[in-house]
Amino acid sequence: xxxxxxxxxxxxxxTGEKVFLECVQDMDHENMFxxxxxxxxxxxxxxxxxxxxxxxxxxxxEGYSVSREKKERFSxxxxxxxxxxxxxxxxxxxNGPSNQPxxxxxxxxxxxx
Amino acid sequence: xxxxxxxxxxxSVPEGAIVSLNCTYSNSAFQYFMWYRQYSRKGPELLMYxxxxxxxxxxxxxxxxDKSSKYISLFIRDSQPSDSATYLCAxxxxxxxxxxAGTTVTVRA
Numbered sequence: 001x002x003x004x005x006x007x008x009x010x011x012x013x014x015t016g017e018k019v020f021l022e023c024v025q026d027m028d029h030e031n032m033f034x035x036x037x038x039x040x041x042x043x044x045x046x047x048x049x050x051x052x053x054x055x056x057x058x059x060x061x062e063g064y065s066v067s068r069e070k071k072e073r074f075s076x077x078x079x080x081x082x083x084x085x086x087x088x089x090x091x092x093x094x095n096g097p098s099n100q101p102x103x104x105x106x107x108x109x110x111x112x113x
Numbered sequence: 114x115x116x117x118x119x120x121x122x123x124x125s126v127p128e129g130a131i132v133s134l135n136c137t138y139s140n141s142a143f144q145y146f147m148w149y150r151q152y153s154r155k156g157p158e159l160l161m162y163x164x165x166x167x168x169x170x171x172x173x174x175x176x177x178x179d180k181s182s183k184y185i186s187l188f189i190r191d192s193q194p195s196d197s198a199t200y201l202c203a204x205x206x207x208x209x210x211x212x213x214a215g216t217t218v219t220v221r222a
Contacts, residue, residue, distance in 0.1 A: 107156050
Protein backbone atom coordinates (compact mmCIF):
# COMPACT_ATOMS: atom_id res chain seq x y z
CA UNK A 1 0.00 0.00 0.00
CA UNK A 2 1.08 3.54 -0.72
CA UNK A 3 2.17 5.38 2.37
CA UNK A 4 2.15 9.17 2.45
CA UNK A 5 3.41 10.46 5.77
CA UNK A 6 3.04 14.01 7.02
CA UNK A 7 5.45 14.83 9.81
CA UNK A 8 3.01 16.56 12.16
CA UNK A 9 -0.68 15.90 12.86
CA UNK A 10 -1.20 19.14 14.77
CA UNK A 11 0.86 22.32 14.74
CA UNK A 12 0.38 25.68 16.46
CA UNK A 13 2.43 28.66 15.29
CA UNK A 14 2.39 32.42 15.70
CA THR A 15 1.69 35.11 13.14
CA GLY A 16 4.81 36.03 11.19
CA GLU A 17 6.65 32.76 11.83
CA LYS A 18 8.16 30.74 8.99
CA VAL A 19 6.45 27.34 8.98
CA PHE A 20 7.60 24.12 7.37
CA LEU A 21 5.26 21.21 6.64
CA GLU A 22 6.94 18.00 5.56
CA CYS A 23 5.62 15.13 3.47
CA VAL A 24 7.27 11.84 2.54
CA GLN A 25 5.97 9.09 0.26
CA ASP A 26 7.43 5.60 0.06
CA MET A 27 6.28 4.43 -3.39
CA ASP A 28 8.74 6.26 -5.61
CA HIS A 29 5.94 8.41 -7.01
CA GLU A 30 6.88 11.09 -9.51
CA ASN A 31 4.12 13.56 -8.68
CA MET A 32 3.42 15.22 -5.35
CA PHE A 33 0.78 17.75 -4.33
CA UNK A 34 -0.11 20.09 -1.47
CA UNK A 35 -3.73 21.01 -0.73
CA UNK A 36 -5.51 22.89 1.98
CA UNK A 37 -8.97 21.81 3.13
CA UNK A 38 -11.47 24.25 4.60
CA UNK A 39 -15.13 23.69 5.55
CA UNK A 40 -17.46 24.42 2.67
CA UNK A 41 -14.59 24.94 0.24
CA UNK A 42 -13.29 21.41 -0.16
CA UNK A 43 -9.69 20.77 -1.16
CA UNK A 44 -7.80 23.49 -3.00
CA UNK A 45 -4.47 22.91 -4.72
CA UNK A 46 -1.60 25.06 -3.47
CA UNK A 47 1.44 23.68 -5.35
CA UNK A 48 2.49 20.51 -7.09
CA UNK A 49 5.66 18.95 -8.41
CA UNK A 50 6.27 16.53 -11.28
CA UNK A 51 9.94 15.96 -10.58
CA UNK A 52 12.78 16.76 -8.25
CA UNK A 53 13.49 20.49 -8.11
CA UNK A 54 10.41 21.23 -10.22
CA UNK A 55 7.31 23.00 -8.96
CA UNK A 56 4.11 24.36 -10.41
CA UNK A 57 1.62 26.77 -8.90
CA UNK A 58 -1.81 25.48 -8.10
CA UNK A 59 -4.96 27.51 -7.60
CA UNK A 60 -3.99 29.31 -4.38
CA UNK A 61 -0.17 29.67 -4.20
CA GLU A 62 -0.06 33.12 -2.59
CA GLY A 63 1.78 33.11 0.71
CA TYR A 64 3.26 29.65 0.16
CA SER A 65 6.35 28.13 -1.41
CA VAL A 66 7.55 24.55 -1.82
CA SER A 67 10.74 22.57 -2.01
CA ARG A 68 11.44 19.19 -3.56
CA GLU A 69 15.11 18.27 -3.19
CA LYS A 70 14.49 14.50 -3.15
CA LYS A 71 11.93 12.47 -5.04
CA GLU A 72 10.24 11.13 -1.93
CA ARG A 73 9.99 14.42 -0.01
CA PHE A 74 7.89 17.51 -0.69
CA SER A 75 7.89 20.44 1.72
CA UNK A 76 5.38 23.26 2.02
CA UNK A 77 6.67 26.54 3.40
CA UNK A 78 4.62 29.38 4.83
CA UNK A 79 7.03 32.29 4.49
CA UNK A 80 5.31 34.52 7.06
CA UNK A 81 2.34 32.78 8.62
CA UNK A 82 -0.95 34.63 8.87
CA UNK A 83 -4.19 33.74 10.66
CA UNK A 84 -5.98 33.10 7.36
CA UNK A 85 -3.59 30.20 6.77
CA UNK A 86 -5.13 28.29 9.67
CA UNK A 87 -6.36 25.15 7.95
CA UNK A 88 -5.96 21.42 7.36
CA UNK A 89 -3.06 20.76 4.98
CA UNK A 90 -3.02 17.56 2.94
CA UNK A 91 -0.17 16.09 0.94
CA UNK A 92 -0.79 13.64 -1.92
CA UNK A 93 1.19 11.72 -4.50
CA UNK A 94 0.65 9.67 -7.65
CA ASN A 95 2.66 8.12 -10.41
CA GLY A 96 2.75 7.86 -14.14
CA PRO A 97 0.04 9.61 -16.17
CA SER A 98 -1.04 12.53 -14.10
CA ASN A 99 -4.69 11.47 -14.24
CA GLN A 100 -4.02 8.52 -11.97
CA PRO A 101 -5.73 8.72 -8.55
CA UNK A 102 -3.84 10.57 -5.87
CA UNK A 103 -2.99 9.01 -2.51
CA UNK A 104 -3.26 11.24 0.53
CA UNK A 105 -1.58 11.57 3.89
CA UNK A 106 -3.60 12.08 7.06
CA UNK A 107 -3.08 15.82 7.10
CA UNK A 108 -1.57 18.47 9.34
CA UNK A 109 -4.00 20.66 11.22
CA UNK A 110 -2.23 24.01 11.44
CA UNK A 111 -3.37 26.81 13.73
CA UNK A 112 -1.84 30.27 13.39
CA UNK A 113 -2.38 32.44 16.48
CA UNK B 114 -19.51 29.51 -9.85
CA UNK B 115 -17.49 26.53 -8.66
CA UNK B 116 -16.31 24.02 -11.25
CA UNK B 117 -17.63 21.14 -9.11
CA UNK B 118 -20.80 21.38 -7.05
CA UNK B 119 -21.62 18.75 -4.46
CA UNK B 120 -24.79 18.41 -2.40
CA UNK B 121 -23.66 19.81 0.96
CA UNK B 122 -25.66 17.55 3.27
CA UNK B 123 -25.31 16.53 5.99
CA UNK B 124 -27.07 13.27 5.39
CA SER B 125 -28.37 10.99 8.15
CA VAL B 126 -29.78 7.57 7.27
CA PRO B 127 -30.71 4.41 9.20
CA GLU B 128 -28.51 1.35 8.91
CA GLY B 129 -29.35 -0.68 5.82
CA ALA B 130 -30.59 2.28 3.79
CA ILE B 131 -29.27 3.25 0.36
CA VAL B 132 -27.12 6.38 0.41
CA SER B 133 -27.16 8.54 -2.71
CA LEU B 134 -24.50 11.21 -3.25
CA ASN B 135 -24.31 13.58 -6.20
CA CYS B 136 -22.00 16.06 -7.90
CA THR B 137 -22.41 18.25 -10.95
CA TYR B 138 -19.67 19.93 -12.93
CA SER B 139 -19.44 22.67 -15.51
CA ASN B 140 -16.27 21.90 -17.46
CA SER B 141 -16.64 19.24 -20.15
CA ALA B 142 -12.82 18.83 -20.19
CA PHE B 143 -13.00 16.67 -17.06
CA GLN B 144 -12.15 13.14 -18.11
CA TYR B 145 -11.59 11.09 -14.96
CA PHE B 146 -13.95 10.87 -12.02
CA MET B 147 -13.31 9.74 -8.48
CA TRP B 148 -14.97 9.35 -5.14
CA TYR B 149 -12.97 9.61 -1.95
CA ARG B 150 -14.04 8.75 1.60
CA GLN B 151 -12.63 10.75 4.49
CA TYR B 152 -13.02 9.66 8.08
CA SER B 153 -12.71 12.25 10.85
CA ARG B 154 -9.08 13.33 11.42
CA LYS B 155 -7.85 11.21 8.49
CA GLY B 156 -6.88 11.90 4.90
CA PRO B 157 -9.13 11.09 1.93
CA GLU B 158 -8.94 7.51 0.67
CA LEU B 159 -9.90 6.48 -2.85
CA LEU B 160 -13.18 4.59 -3.16
CA MET B 161 -13.99 4.61 -6.87
CA TYR B 162 -12.21 5.69 -10.06
CA UNK B 163 -13.74 5.78 -13.52
CA UNK B 164 -13.35 7.59 -16.82
CA UNK B 165 -16.34 6.53 -18.88
CA UNK B 166 -20.03 7.22 -18.73
CA UNK B 167 -22.06 4.45 -17.16
CA UNK B 168 -21.97 2.48 -13.94
CA UNK B 169 -19.07 0.93 -12.08
CA UNK B 170 -19.72 -1.39 -9.17
CA UNK B 171 -17.43 -2.45 -6.33
CA UNK B 172 -19.11 -4.41 -3.57
CA UNK B 173 -21.75 -2.21 -1.95
CA UNK B 174 -20.59 0.86 -3.88
CA UNK B 175 -21.75 1.96 -7.34
CA UNK B 176 -20.36 4.97 -9.16
CA UNK B 177 -22.39 6.46 -11.96
CA UNK B 178 -21.15 8.97 -14.54
CA ASP B 179 -23.30 10.84 -17.05
CA LYS B 180 -20.99 13.00 -19.15
CA SER B 181 -23.79 14.37 -21.31
CA SER B 182 -25.50 15.81 -18.21
CA LYS B 183 -22.20 16.54 -16.40
CA TYR B 184 -23.39 14.61 -13.39
CA ILE B 185 -21.84 11.91 -11.22
CA SER B 186 -23.30 9.87 -8.38
CA LEU B 187 -22.21 7.42 -5.73
CA PHE B 188 -24.62 4.89 -4.27
CA ILE B 189 -23.94 2.91 -1.10
CA ARG B 190 -26.17 -0.12 -0.62
CA ASP B 191 -26.91 -1.73 2.73
CA SER B 192 -25.23 1.16 4.54
CA GLN B 193 -23.36 0.41 7.76
CA PRO B 194 -22.36 2.65 10.70
CA SER B 195 -18.77 2.23 9.48
CA ASP B 196 -19.80 4.12 6.30
CA SER B 197 -20.22 7.28 8.40
CA ALA B 198 -17.72 9.68 6.86
CA THR B 199 -17.38 12.64 4.53
CA TYR B 200 -17.54 11.72 0.85
CA LEU B 201 -15.72 13.86 -1.70
CA CYS B 202 -16.20 13.77 -5.42
CA ALA B 203 -13.20 14.67 -7.55
CA UNK B 204 -12.54 15.01 -11.25
CA UNK B 205 -9.39 15.34 -13.23
CA UNK B 206 -8.23 17.30 -16.24
CA UNK B 207 -4.66 17.86 -17.27
CA UNK B 208 -3.45 16.01 -14.20
CA UNK B 209 -5.09 18.36 -11.71
CA UNK B 210 -7.94 17.32 -9.46
CA UNK B 211 -10.94 19.52 -8.70
CA UNK B 212 -12.93 18.54 -5.64
CA UNK B 213 -16.46 18.99 -4.43
CA ALA B 214 -16.86 20.44 -0.95
CA GLY B 215 -17.88 17.06 0.48
CA THR B 216 -21.03 15.51 1.95
CA THR B 217 -20.97 14.24 5.53
CA VAL B 218 -22.94 11.03 5.97
CA THR B 219 -24.05 9.53 9.27
CA VAL B 220 -25.45 5.99 9.31
CA ARG B 221 -27.49 5.42 12.47
CA ALA B 222 -27.37 1.95 14.04
